[in-house]
Amino acid sequence: xxxxxxxxxxxxxxxxxxxxxxxxxxxxxxxxxxxxxxxxxxxxxxxxxxxxxxxxxxxxxxxxxxxxxxxxxxxxxxxxxxxxxxxxxxxxxxxxxxxxxxxxxxxxxxxxxxxxxxxxxxxxxxxxxxxxxxxxxxxxxxxxxxxxxxxxxxxxxxxxxxxxxxxxxxxxxxxxxxxxxxxxxxxxxxxxxxxxxxxxxxxxxxxxxxxxxxxxxxxxxxxxxxxxxxxxxxxxxxxxxxxxxxxxxxxxxxxxxxxxxxxxxxxxxxxxxxxxxxxxxxxxxxxxxxxxxxxxxxxxxxxxxxxxxxxxxxxx
Amino acid sequence: xxxxxxxxxxxxxxxxxxxxxxxxxxxxxxxxxxxxxxxxxxxxxxxxxxxxxxxxxxxxxxxxxxxxxxxxxxxxxxxxxxxxxxxxxxxxxxxxxxxxxxxxxxxxxxxxxxxxxxxxxxxxxxxxxxxxxxxxxxxxxxxxxxxxxxxxxxxxxxxxxxxxxxxxxxxxxxxxxxxxxxxxxxxxxxxxxxxxxxxxxxxxxxxxxxxxxxxxxxxxxxxxxxxxxxxxxxxxxxxxxxxxxxxxxxxxxxxxxxxxxxxxxxxxxxxxxxxxxxxxxxxxxxxxxxxxxxxxxxxxxxxxxxxxxxxxxxxxxxxxxxxxxxxxxxxxxxxxxxxxxxxxxxxxxxxxxxxxxxxxxxxxxxxxxxx
Ligand SMILES: Nc1ncnc2c1ncn2[C@@H]1O[C@H](COP(=O)(O)OP(=O)(O)OP(=O)(O)O)[C@@H](O)[C@H]1O
Ligand SMILES: Nc1ncnc2c1ncn2[C@@H]1O[C@H](COP(=O)(O)OP(=O)(O)O)[C@@H](O)[C@H]1O
Ligand SMILES: [Mg+2]
Ligand SMILES: [Mg+2]
Numbered sequence: 001x002x003x004x005x006x007x008x009x010x011x012x013x014x015x016x017x018x019x020x021x022x023x024x025x026x027x028x029x030x031x032x033x034x035x036x037x038x039x040x041x042x043x044x045x046x047x048x049x050x051x052x053x054x055x056x057x058x059x060x061x062x063x064x065x066x067x068x069x070x071x072x073x074x075x076x077x078x079x080x081x082x083x084x085x086x087x088x089x090x091x092x093x094x095x096x097x098x099x100x101x102x103x104x105x106x107x108x109x110x111x112x113x114x115x116x117x118x119x120x121x122x123x124x125x126x127x128x129x130x131x132x133x134x135x136x137x138x139x140x141x142x143x144x145x146x147x148x149x150x151x152x153x154x155x156x157x158x159x160x161x162x163x164x165x166x167x168x169x170x171x172x173x174x175x176x177x178x179x180x181x182x183x184x185x186x187x188x189x190x191x192x193x194x195x196x197x198x199x200x201x202x203x204x205x206x207x208x209x210x211x212x213x214x215x216x217x218x219x220x221x222x223x224x225x226x227x228x229x230x231x232x233x234x235x236x237x238x239x240x241x242x243x244x245x246x247x248x249x250x251x252x253x254x255x256x257x258x259x260x261x262x263x264x265x266x267x268x269x270x271x272x273x274x275x276x277x278x279x280x281x282x283x284x285x286x287x288x289x290x291x292x293x294x295x296x297x298x299x300x301x302x303x304x305x306x307x308x309x310x311x312x313x314x315x316x
Numbered sequence: 317x318x319x320x321x322x323x324x325x326x327x328x329x330x331x332x333x334x335x336x337x338x339x340x341x342x343x344x345x346x347x348x349x350x351x352x353x354x355x356x357x358x359x360x361x362x363x364x365x366x367x368x369x370x371x372x373x374x375x376x377x378x379x380x381x382x383x384x385x386x387x388x389x390x391x392x393x394x395x396x397x398x399x400x401x402x403x404x405x406x407x408x409x410x411x412x413x414x415x416x417x418x419x420x421x422x423x424x425x426x427x428x429x430x431x432x433x434x435x436x437x438x439x440x441x442x443x444x445x446x447x448x449x450x451x452x453x454x455x456x457x458x459x460x461x462x463x464x465x466x467x468x469x470x471x472x473x474x475x476x477x478x479x480x481x482x483x484x485x486x487x488x489x490x491x492x493x494x495x496x497x498x499x500x501x502x503x504x505x506x507x508x509x510x511x512x513x514x515x516x517x518x519x520x521x522x523x524x525x526x527x528x529x530x531x532x533x534x535x536x537x538x539x540x541x542x543x544x545x546x547x548x549x550x551x552x553x554x555x556x557x558x559x560x561x562x563x564x565x566x567x568x569x570x571x572x573x574x575x576x577x578x579x580x581x582x583x584x585x586x587x588x589x590x591x592x593x594x595x596x597x598x599x600x601x602x603x604x605x606x607x608x609x610x611x612x613x614x615x616x617x618x619x620x621x622x623x624x625x626x627x628x629x630x631x632x633x634x635x636x637x638x639x640x641x642x643x644x645x646x647x648x649x650x651x652x653x654x655x656x657x658x659x660x661x662x663x664x665x666x667x668x669x670x671x672x673x674x675x676x677x678x679x680x681x682x683x684x685x686x687x
Contacts (some may be wrong), residue, residue: 011340011472024517112433195341195370226634240628248629252616254608263605270669271635276644277671289476299641301572 002185004126005140008149009189012198014041014220018189019142021310027063031137038118077119115155123175123264145201177232192278196219216291235268320594320661326355337470338567339577348469354682356398363399364462367471369546372673408433409443430535442471443482451553522649563593570646594661602666603644610640
């Protein structure tokens with residue numbers, strides 16, 4: 001069963017929100033979950049309304065079924081020092097690197113190295129054992145956006161190409177092995193708009209070419225139409241019968257004017273055009289043949305209650 | 317609270333550069349393209365530098381060939397002209413190297429693995445190259461008279477501020493202490509280095525391997541000649557952005573995140589002495605029937621549903637109620653923004669039903685921008 005869930009999508013589509021809701025959903029089934037962010041943005045702290053997270057795992061929520069959500073904001077610089085110490089027992093030399101700006105330089109100029117460290121930490125947390133069993137039942141990653149997800153997840157493959165032997169090679173192979181295995185699933189968040197859907201399709205193609213596994217497509221901020229298909233068809237063709245509308249409005253006790261009738265029909269047309277576009281985009285998603293989860297638009301925005309609602313939609 | 321008059325802006329011959337900025341997805345590219353088209357059709361010679369147009373919009377601007385130079389857009393009316401281009405970040409970087417290094421050195425740099433990493437994925441390179449390209453276009457405009465207005469779109473940064481910070485970050489990375497230290501062995505005797513550096517170097521050697529370290533050093537040594545030039549040009553472009561011939565347009569959607577970014581950005585422009593023309597509040601939901609409120613519309617729909625009468629009317633009333641909720645929410649946020657920034661001219665652009673993907677759509681946005 002998949003235990004490592006990687007959440008990506010175009011910027012602003014709801015990656016952080018969806019990752020948080022997914023973590024809550026898993027905790028709701030009684031699981032012990034680690035929610036990880038890797039972009040140094042403190043998005044998790046913001047969404048759970050807690051002070052900025054340090055580079056330490058701490059509990060931020062409790063699930064109804066006795067599960068728990070822990071959160072971690074991975075910091076590449078700190079992870080590098082941790083990593084160097086683990087493999088090279090650097091001690092003072094590590095500090096020297098930091099002092100001359102090498103850590104900063106290396107993690108900035110070689111984005112790949114940053115990704116090695118971030119994925120390394122995720123790997124470590126996913127397989128960590130405590131008291132003879134897994135420390136976390138599931139790990140959910142608020143990952144980089146679609147534009148960078150391929151290089152991010154594949155970086156250890158590149159490393160394996162560079163380092164032919166030795167501990168770095170072994171580590172890289174192990175991480176790649178986990179990311180490509182049954183343990184890992186990638187979830188793509190999208191809106192039913194042209195640009196995010198296009199990015200989703202491109203990302204699926206890219207990730208699958210890298211032998212990575214797609215878990216689901218999460219269609220976020222869905223709105224249900226109050227109009228049925230028949231009404232939508234009439235609206236698009238601008239054939240909403242004015243006489244029926246006028247009569248209906250009177251029956252409803254609304255002060256009727258020609259303008260109001262025309263405006264309501266025009267609003268219905270605009271809406272139907274939008275729905276038409278959304279359906280085209282939905283068809284493009286469905287054509288992928290992946291599992292699709294819909295999450296409703298939360299009209300009041302995202303607070304703890306809304307997150308719980310979204311978590312429930314996840315469980316279906 | 318004043319209205320932003322964008323026709324006056326694009327008709328003003330003294331304005332030669334317009335920069336659209338704001339957080340991701342708010343409509344920067346759309347606004348840049350729509351203003352470019354409008355200015356051209358009102359007689360100006362315009363070049364629009366887009367960064368990441370949606371596919372169909374790119375097609376309608378003829379941006380199918382990615383050759384990093386402006387091309388005339390077909391179908392533009394009036395007697396001005398409109399050229400458009402899409403930024404190719406890596407290519408722009410390569411061109412800089414080719415233009416400013418000797419052929420042998422350029423070849424060395426272009427083939428270096430660290431250059432490849434820096435030029436294709438360093439966070440901030442895209443922002444930096446947008447500035448570089450703007451500098452180039454400006455030079456060309458002045459020299460050739462091809463254009464009298466340059467409209468620049470900015471990259472889809474997660475934060476609008478990246479655009480102003482990135483060149484500084486890249487420049488300071490390239491001028492940073494560590495790079496200098498890496499250069500030192502190529503230039504001077506090792507013994508001049510501190511123990512810390514020596515230790516750092518030997519650790520790097522151990523971890524990265526001798527080959528990698530040599531690559532870094534070659535890259536740095538070859539790049540060294542470019543440092544001065546990089547810095548100077550970035551400073552020049554930043555100076556250009558402060559001149560009165562430049563106008564910044566901050567684009568925001570009526571959502572809290574985007575408005576917060578827009579606030580930061582306008583404040584930052586003020587601190588930097590960069591000329592802000594105003595804020596475009598894009599994708600604001602509007603209705604022609606605001607006299608029928610969300611509450612009353614919903615109540616009317618329920619009344620019909622209970623009486624089992626005209627389900628079509630009930631559905632349209634529910635739709636209108638949803639819309640009115642959105643209208644109220646959008647305007648509340650937009651008004652709060654305007655009240656908080658009374659000195660900043662603003663203009664609201666309605667959310668269209670359809671995406672903006674052809675010249676007709678751009679003209680419509682142009683009309684809304686200047687209504
Ligand atoms: N289902 C939803 N209903 C209502 N609002 C939502 C929903 N999902 C996300 N949002 C809102 O959309 C905005 C963007 O969401 P979020 O920050 O999760 O996106 P992201 O993909 O992580 O963005 P970034 O690319 O900046 O990291 C936030 O304001 C969030 O509250
Ligand atoms: N006023 C508007 N009404 C409807 N759609 C719009 C409007 N402005 C922008 N869009 C659409 O929103 C999407 C994002 O716009 P874009 O200009 O690419 O944003 P940015 O450059 O800020 O990331 C595009 O699909 C565009 O067609
Ligand atoms: Mg996020
Ligand atoms: Mg854009």
